[in-house]
Amino acid sequence: NNILTAIFGFASLVQMKIPEGDPLRVNIDQVIAAAERAAGLTQSLLTFSRKQVLNLRAVSLNEIINKVDKFLARIIGEDIKLQIVSKAEEIVVHADSGQIEQVLLNLATNARDAMPQGGIFSVVTEAVEIDQEYIDFYGYGVPGAYARMAVSDSGMGIDDQTIKRIFDPFFTTKEVGKGTGLGLSIVYGIVKQHNGFINVYSEPGRGTTFSIYLPLSKAEQQAGPDRNRMQYPAGGSETILMAEDDTVVRDLSRTVLTEFGYTVIEAVNGEEAVQKFREFQDKIQLLLLDIVMPKKNGKEVYDEIKKTRSDVKVLFLSGYPAEVIGNTGLLEDGSNLIMKPVHPQDLLRRIREELDRGGSPDSRGKP
Incomplete structure (x- = not known):
């Protein structure tokens, strides 16, 4: 999944720089299409095993x-x-x-x-x-x-x-x-x-x-239409603490986020993420944490940071199925989980939605 994330991400960044009519555009389009087919097979295997995250x-x-x-x-x-x-x-x-x-x-x-x-x-x-x-x-x-x-x-x-x-x-x-x-x-x-x-x-x-x-749904009204996945969401000027132990995924995420105006503070493991937060806590608006990484996992990082700032927003990244994550106790539900491989569009959309959403993750749904 990390490999596919890198292929999706860097190919999408190249695609953004090539005009529609450029003869080279078709080549990068084929790269992205092939990566999507590979991701589709991966997600199909996860779906069969009933471990795919659903957007219900x-x-x-x-x-x-x-x-x-x-x-x-x-x-x-x-x-x-x-x-x-x-x-x-x-x-x-x-x-x-x-x-x-x-x-x-x-x-x-x-x-x-x-x-x-x-x-x-x-x-x-x-x-x-x-x-x-x-x-x-x-x-x-x-x-x-x-x-x-x-x-x-x-x-x-x-x-x-x-x-x-x-x-x-x-x-x-x-x-x-x-x-x-x-x-x-x-x-x-x-x-x-x-x-x-x-x-x-x-x-x-x-x-x-x-x-x-x-x-049948108990909801009386259906939700609004899905956003066009291929439309890049608006960026922002907020500061994001990103903890990811995979170098390629970390480089890709930093490139995508900075391209859309965000300031990114990087950490390569859980302990460094906590250290970086203590150093820059007044500037950080969002945590982007890999679930499984050395020294401290993403949930442990979030739990420790919450002791200092309970209102901090968080998104977790993982290539492991949600069911596996749930069984280990690392994450109680998949509401703040982004599954790898992740398209840059989806990453930007989820980050923007989380930043614009009111309340901290733990306070949602509480009276």
Whole structure:
């Protein structure tokens, strides 16, 4: 993850300096695209193991589908008809929209391969109530209100023996080189991370339906639209204490932050971070701390600094999954955690949001 962070970061800095029409621009664009594919595989493996950090918020399920419908059409091709049906005007779920998009893209790819001669690919959404009768019948689930997203194809279908293994990692019925065997495993992992569940109904020659159930959000209103990830957020003039033991990541972060107006004080380990804070505490507005580093980990650094300044803001960086961090007791939740590899845009956005947010991290949500 540190390696990918460096590739993303330095390539993005070069990209910023090259005008759109410059012939060299296409080369750096390809570098970034390749790095994104590599990061995608890494995140896919984390998602399957259910250790990927999710950006959960109240979102419209129908809007997520409408947002990717053109992309779905490109994936399945011209010989397959796309049908999208919503049985409810508004279905709000507590979800990571990017991960739900990934579910749809993976299922669309699977459906396309099941219909080499063409057919119909449909996505149907509705609000449903899961009761004890359903749970007794299927053997899983929790009673409550859910959004049901039924994703179907009219393809060749799946036999019973294959269905039993369909969500197993690296299991595939495709030819060598035609698939990784992770697509449906990733779908399963994402759904489980959302406290949902999924079942499959299929008969050979009669198509397949994946029914995905996601808990309905209790929020009455959905959150605003996502920011464009490729737009660089506003910078600032604040001073940031950055503690990172990886030289490449530290150099990249300093370059990005200073480029956007921030003053950066660097530390290569936890003890030095505490020492630098004591020296410059009146100037520092934000801590940017790697979770795992020598001498003191990021949480220990933050806890010690809080004794001096309880109002200091903090963001943690880690290449380790949130679940691993949580199990070690290093971080109670992932609210202030940025997962590596991190794009410069995302780093700048999270820093700006944290600096503009009122209250200290520990005081949020307290009366």
